[in-house]
Amino acid sequence: MADPLTPAAIRADVARMLHRAPDESLDEDLFECGLDSVRLLTLLERWREAGADVGFVELAQRPTLENWLPLLTSRLSATPHA
Template sequence: MRQDIAALIHIDPEEIGEDDNLADLGLDSMRAMNLVLLWQERGVHLDFARMAERPTLAGWWQLARQCMDAIMEARS
């Protein structure tokens, strides 16, 4: 996730802290939507509106874990 974000905003992944506001680092809504589409292709379906409420790497990891937990629960 960190590498995908860094590639879109043209910075080193190490420059993105867990609690950094991604908009402050240059991630605008169009780039965020591109990430949503990319991750959907990989099987992770994050809600753009919920991502906007938590514009940090830590927040997005939490959303991704919730998504994956829901998928695993539905399969069992």
């Protein structure tokens, strides 16, 4: 089972994917920081396993943590996917 999906976990996941420290600023467009569609799909798979009901296009259209954090945390199902 995946770890709980919290803002800190989302930030850490993105930072790890971009080879950055979790406390490093990630306020800009994540595609400009090196995120690509394959990495986004990897993150999305992890977040869906943790219970987030969100799609690729929703994240790709607004690729910033400022947009992702409220979207992901508001779309958590009661039971994470196994």
